[in-house]
Amino acid sequence: MVPSLVFLPSPLLGPAVWRPVARVLADQGWHTMICTVPEPVLRAEDVLDAFLAALPLDRDIVLVPHSNAGAYVPELAVQRPVVAAVFVDAILPPPSGRIPLAPPAFLDVLRAKADDDGLLPPWTTWWAEVDVAALFPSAESRAEVEQEQQRPPLSYFTEALAAPQGWDERPGAYLAFGDAYAADRDAAAQRGWPVRTLPAGHLRQLHDPDQVAEALLALLGHVVPGAG
Secondary structure (H helix, E strand, C coil): CCCEEEEECCCCCCHHHCHHHHHHHHHCCCCEEECCCCCCCCCHHHHHHHHHHHCCCCCCEEEEEEEHHHHHHHHHHHHCCEEEEEEEEECCCCCCEEEECCCHHHHHHHHHHCCCCCECCCHHHCCCHHHHHCCCCCHHHHHHHHHCCCCCEHHHHHCEEEECCCHHHCCEEEEEECCCCHHHHHHHHHCCCCEEEECCCCCHHHHCHHHHHHHHHHHHHHHCCCCC
């Protein structure tokens, strides 16, 4: 059975970041779906429950997480028929233990951004405008993503998810967009996973969905028999 490709967006952004790539792959005959996240995002448990509820139970799944969504893969992998995962510029969880949703140094940065109610501003306001503008291929693309942005509480990033022992016994691969997630990419390579790096830009999939789809298929060819 050819597996379904299930795209996991960062809970901070939403499904729009994956729509162009999912469309390209669907046009090539793949069964694709994009998970949604609860509104509002308050706790990691709520996001995990939403992902679990969306994943099918009756067919094999390849998870394709982006960014913060990588932290959810271990629990999903042991609770659903996940046969492989391709991490895309994403958190790569350890083989077991706990997965912080933000490293301590970055948590300090986020504390400075939270308002009096403990809510964080939208993700695209966290960075310099010149850097954010470069992430999007057009004003229309940016507007679509920003419409789905969430304002999670700071407390979301103080949480940690579980990495059950054995979750990464399934085949995995890593697709990086530049070097922002170099440590995660290197950790994937150290596990013996196939790794590929495309030009920089955390939202590369919006700029060139055909290129990203091609890279995903190449990696899938290493981890899923008959794919690629």
